[in-house]
Amino acid sequence: MTASPVCLMVVASHDGRWLHETVQGLNALAARQEAVPGLRFLPAASADEALRLAGEEGDVQGVLVDESMPARGAIALVDALNQLRPELTLYVLLDNDDEKAMVDTLSADSVNGYFFREERDWASWLRIIHAELVDKSATPFFDRLRRYVAMAKDSWHTPGHCGGDSLRASPWVRDFFDFAGEDMLRADLSVSVPMLDSLLHPTGVIHQAQKLAAQAFGARRTFFATNGTSTANKVIVQTLLAPGDMLLLDRNCHKSVHHAVILSGARPVYLDSSVNRQYGIFGPVPKATLLAAMDAHPQAKALILTSCTYDGFRYDLAPIIEAAHARGIKVIVDEAWYGCARFHPALRPTALECGADYATQSTHKVLSAFSQASMIHVNDPDFNGHLFRENLNMHTSTSPQYGLIASLDVARKQAVMEGYKLLSRALRLAAELREQINATGVFRVLSLEEMLPEDVRDDGVRLDPTKLTVDISASGYSADELREVLFERFNIQVEKSTFNTLTLLVTLGATRSKVSRLYDAMLRLARERRPPAVRQRMPEIPRFTQLACLPRDAFYESGERLPLFDEHGQPNPALVGRVSCDQVTPYPPGIPVLVPGQVIDLSILNYLARLGASQKSIELHGVDESLGEPALRVLSADELVLLPGGRLDN
Structure with a gap:
């Protein structure tokens, strides 16, 4: 049986008599209001008590703060509550308008509203609090989708299964209908349904859902992505960088970032990440390396980092972002594995709270959205909305899965409310x-x-x-x-x-x-006490060599295919000094050992040979096996000569 939601509101005041009467009055009214089930008010006689309740009671949704609180004061308490739980609804209780002006000036972004304490108009307070909770817990897109499905409209549009009608009576595939469920199939709709808005040009319920997400995650703008964070990274890189523009990036970034470099025509500066060789774990790029790269490449337009990493490493982002901004560099943070951080102080600060211009999150990885459901958060003061939208539409399907959009709406609600x-x-x-x-x-x-x-x-x-x-x-x-x-x-x-x-x-x-x-x-x-196993450690990924040309230029050439090994099974010496056309990525760990345009040296070939001999479960993405043996696609001598710009040096 599903539990009913509980909404606790804390009333904080040093005036014990007033506090007792107010909490009693609000609770008595709330108990009689069917529209606000589970709403209850808790007294806090001090700022410390209010903070304790907000920290220990996960069902606390907001706090009413008496402006005349001594010691820490109302403003200090509002700031502390906002630091602890930014999703809380906060009201300030005032004695007069002069106090409102002061509080409004100091805490305008943190306070949701004001009440005058001596009016004791508890019914009005309750209506306003209830309305705020309704807005906060709204799921505009999911509600509209559910409503449309309940309307039981005949489908004469895509998708072809027509809400599951082609499956339900089939003797061959009825099992899929039963497995997926009728509601999910009825909700699999298309852009032919105007009341569900358009992901490509949202003006209705998707727009509303994205605005709520921006408020929840602390962004100026938020966009939903139904092709995963892989697409989100490509959209941002293509928005910020034109062909030839310089990008600083962790070589250990997700492969979608490397693909974005190819698509955008950007000139990358690859930075080697730190490595724990004992455990084969790749860590952040050292701060000194990042700062040196910014100084060495003042023309760089953007920096992209992954925080947290797959293994949980989190950069100390604030000083890095501050240094980048001082040099006019935009900062993108791939936060795919850390989309939950905004909602607990033990996990904060988030990338946006540290000043990042863009953050991408795989909402499906650590929150409750469906796979492929992601968000792009924007805080860039120079955001070019038109260019961004054009790039987003370039990558977004014109037939997005509405179940994914609904799951983003629901995941945001859950993150905010619980x-x-x-x-x-x-x-x-x-x-x-x-x-x-x-x-x-x-x-x-x-x-x-x-x-x-x-x-x-x-x-x-x-x-x-x-x-x-x-x-x-x-x-x-x-x-x-x-x-x-x-x-x-x-x-x-x-x-x-x-x-x-x-x-x-x-x-x-x-x-x-x-x-x-x-x-x-x-x-x-x-x-079971098994005897220790003899382990073969993964060979160490060689350091980045250099770029001979832009990755895009190398990738789009025909190239020629040379065997990875010679007739004796050794690394093919004919590949040394050649330029890769493809991204070669051992998976796991998923770090490219070669990117398009990179010069191949013997250490790279030896690494690939050792990897193949010692790690049979490793997949080598980007190696061409179409001719029956592993080969690398490399630029021909003629292609390299004709490419613009000549040899590039990182």
Whole structure:
């Protein structure tokens, strides 16, 4: 049975008599109002008590602050509450208009409204609070979609299954109808339904949903993306950079960023990330490297970083962004793995709070949206909305999946209304799971100090506590074996692995039962006491060499294909000095060892050879095997000579 929502509102005042009467009066009215089920008011006789309630009670949705509070004062309390939980609805209780002017000046962005305390017009207060909660918890697109489905209109438009009608009576595919569910199939609609707005040019319910998302995530503008953060990254890069414009980027960025470089014609400056060689974990680019790159390339137009990384590393973004802005560089942060951070102080500050111009988030990764559902958040004061929209439309399908859009609307609502509560639970479960895994005596969750590469130890890097990296070295299992046994014997699927670690994600969907089952599985495996395994460590990815031309120019040439190995099975010396046309990416870890336009050297060839010999489960994306043997597509001598600009140097 689904629980009814609870909405707690804290009333903070040092006037005990007034506080008691006000809370009693508001609760009495709220109990009689059917329109506001679950609404209840809690007294707080001090600023500290108000902060305690907001921190401990995840169902607190707002606070009414008496302006005459002593000690910390109302303004200080409003600021503290906003720092703790920016999603809270905050009202200030005033004695006169002069006080309103003062509070309005100092906290205009933080305060939702004002009441005059001595009027004791509790019915009016209740109406306003209720209206604010309704607005805050609205899902304009999902509500309209559900309403349209309930209208049961005959479909004479796409998609061809007509709300599942082509599937329901089929003896061959009725099982898919049953599996997907009638409501989901009825909601699979098209742009032929005007009342559902247009993702390509939103003016109605999608526009409203995006405005609510911007408010929730602290952005000036928010855009929904139904092709994942891969598309979001491409859209931003193409908006900010014209062919030949310079971009500073972490070589460890998601492959979509590298694809964006090709599509935009930008000139990239690739920066090597830090590496923990003991565990095969790639960390942030050292701050000194970033600052040196900004100084060495004053013409750079943008910097793109990933924070947090797949393994949970978070840059100390504020000083990096400040340095970039001082040089006129726009900052893009791929926050795909950190879309939940806004809703808990243990995870903040977010990229936007640190001053980023753009942040992309995979809402589906750590919040409750469907796969492929992402958001683009914009705080760029120089935002070119027309150019951005043209690039977004270039990549967005003209037939977006409306279920994805609805899931973004719903995920935002959940994050605002109960994100703090659910994240508090997730953080507690992550801490418990860390202790339990460590207690097995065989498996061990790595600390930040153990994971952090040496050359970023003084950079203020933090670790997302909801991402657990487990050292399996003492278990006797290889990572592939352990993943398989967890799946086959214990029905557990983990996120990823290196040669000696597993990564576990603790999200809003984590439960104590899941934690117990995982701990039980790891305890049983630890007790088996297998002999230590002989491990083959992944070879180290060589440092970036240099670019001979723009990645776009190399990618769009025909090139020629040369075998990766010679007739003796050794790295083909004919490839040394040649220029790659493709992006070659071992997966995992997903870091390109070659990008289009990059000069190939012997260390790269040796790395690919060692990788193929020692890591059979690694996929090599970008290697051409169409002729029956692995080959690399490289520029011919004639093509290289004819390319504009000659050899580029990073």
